[in-house]
Amino acid sequence: MSTNALPIAGQPGIRAAGNGTGARRSARLFFAVLMLMLGLASGSAHAQFENRVATNCTNPNPQEIQPWTVTNPLTSSTAIGTILMERRFALSTSFTFGSTPAVDAHELVTGAHWAMGFGPPVGADGIVPTNIDGIGFKWEALSSDGVARTLRKEADPLAVEKINVLLQPNTGIRTGSTIASYKQYLVLTKDPNALPSGEIKVTNVASGLQVTIYAADFLKSVGVSLGSTFQMPTLGPGCHQSVTYDSTGMVGIGGGPPPPIPNKCDVVANQIIPVDLGRIPIDRFKRINDTSPPKHFEIALSNCAANAKPTISFRDKATPPNADKTVLRLSAPGGQSLAQGFGIIMTREDGSRERITYGDPGAAKKYEMTLDKPGRTAKIPLSAQYIRTGGDAEIKAGYAGGSAEFTFTFP
The missing domain is CATH 2.60.40 (Immunoglobulin-like)
Known part of the structure; x- marks a missing residue:
């Protein structure tokens, strides 16, 4: 399983429909007539x-x-x-x-x-x-x-x-x-x-x-x-x-002075952070809320300004997302059997052990990142785990993938 961050797909290009050379000829003819009319009128206007x-x-x-x-x-x-x-x-x-x-x-x-x-x-x-x-x-x-x-x-x-x-x-x-x-x-x-x-x-x-x-x-x-x-x-x-x-x-001029200059960090667009949770036997999860061993990782930003205060928020990329906003909905590639009765949780590893909450952009909870000023690096340490969410009749072994998109904000 891998948790992917910012795998944003590009949108296809949009082509404008055309009518071939006939449309271009008529446009030039109209333009020429318009210029002629303006030319005829300009002499009397200047007078x-x-x-x-x-x-x-x-x-x-x-x-x-x-x-x-x-x-x-x-x-x-x-x-x-x-x-x-x-x-x-x-x-x-x-x-x-x-x-x-x-x-x-x-x-x-x-x-x-x-x-x-x-x-x-x-x-x-x-x-x-x-x-x-x-x-x-x-x-x-x-x-x-x-x-x-x-x-x-x-x-x-x-x-x-x-x-x-x-x-x-x-x-x-x-x-x-x-x-x-x-x-x-x-x-x-x-x-x-x-x-x-x-x-x-x-x-x-x-x-x-x-x-x-x-x-x-x-x-x-x-x-x-x-x-x-x-x-x-x-x-x-x-x-x-x-x-x-x-x-x-x-x-x-025209109002108050400029707003504060935002202090930022370098952000790599379309950054992907894979997290492999491994193959876990289904009998490892005896009860609801049992979890797999945590896999530790971090999300980091470099070259932060001295006064940068970056925050990060997360969104479940599954459609529709899980009703429990702290659990990622599972997904599987085409042709793969999807595991049932399980989800994925992410937890902060900074002492708070807070479970990450997912939400729509602009409405999701923002988490402060820790700024290492000498190194100009901002980080948030995290861990990911499978969690059992279903009863005995609901669980089923299978492929268990998930994807979360994260967004940085610089107040």
């Missing part, structure tokens, strides 16, 4: 736009905020420079079109940078220190030209987005907006085994550091290009607005 000046810009309004997500797990083997968590969001700046048409074309430029003269230096990689020694913070702009631009400490802002300031007078709309997309990252900057103990939660970047976001109206002839730096205008009717995020404000 309806007027050059204007962008005025009365508002402070950026956070929107399209995605929650912080784990990009790479933090374990004792995580490499320095690894991105641990990230999130994406956008800042929308509204403006008013100037009251009269402008002779020359204008554009509204969005810029950003780590402000000079505040806080510690910012490295060439754009990473700044945080309240957690060993965790850095990085801010990128995701420009519409497809380039991700890292914010750095510079005297002038970096142009990260721009739009043409064009008004359609016949619509009655007198306001517009521009959206700049950004990403923020939490990055490992030192040996993970040297991180401070306890909860690892970034609440702010180093004191004094500031990021300033700008919106400025420029004559298009000035030629501000994405990725270049520019000097903010101070005069004229157009926008020249800025907003500054301080060391705590920038990590809390």
Whole structure:
């Protein structure tokens, strides 16, 4: 008999049905007609736009905020420079079109940078220190030209987005907006085994550091290009607005700071641990609840982060599972006679002698694993045994296999 862990079968691939070359031809024909229609309409549409000046810009309004997500797990083997968590969001700046048409074309430029003269230096990689020694913070702009631009400490802002300031007078709309997309990252900057103990939660970047976001109206002839730096205008009717995020404000844009960084261990997917309970004579089980000699084994995780607190839960893979949630239902390969009146139990071998309870994922009982901090290994010692569950008229010799799936959780 063997107890298998995580023998997860892959699902077959799904193929999309097609209609052959005829379907592809019709799709291209439709696309060509659509492009023709757009081409015919574009000439008259451009004639309806007027050059204007962008005025009365508002402070950026956070929107399209995605929650912080784990990009790479933090374990004792995580490499320095690894991105641990990230999130994406956008800042929308509204403006008013100037009251009269402008002779020359204008554009509204969005810029950003780590402000000079505040806080510690910012490295060439754009990473700044945080309240957690060993965790850095990085801010990128995701420009519409497809380039991700890292914010750095510079005297002038970096142009990260721009739009043409064009008004359609016949619509009655007198306001517009521009959206700049950004990403923020939490990055490992030192040996993970040297991180401070306890909860690892970034609440702010180093004191004094500031990021300033700008919106400025420029004559298009000035030629501000994405990725270049520019000097903010101070005069004229157009926008020249800025907003500054301080060391705590920038990590809390759109809500609170990031959640704690989860401390994990290396997990081998589809790990299988066989446990051979041997061939046991049926007359070894005289009474209900009699058991076979225990077979000892353990489930272990390696390269655990210093603050990892892994738990493990189990599920009986038999369908349906046993009514007694502490007993694995027996199973047998095709063609084999299945034993009757027996099951398999697993017991913790850490002094508690607690029998393992099986349940559905998310609802099963979680068991703490023991962390060996010097070795960065988490373990749970176990034993497995056959157990008699049926009366004299119910028991029958035969093949007695069972399978349990286990899942790790890192709070």
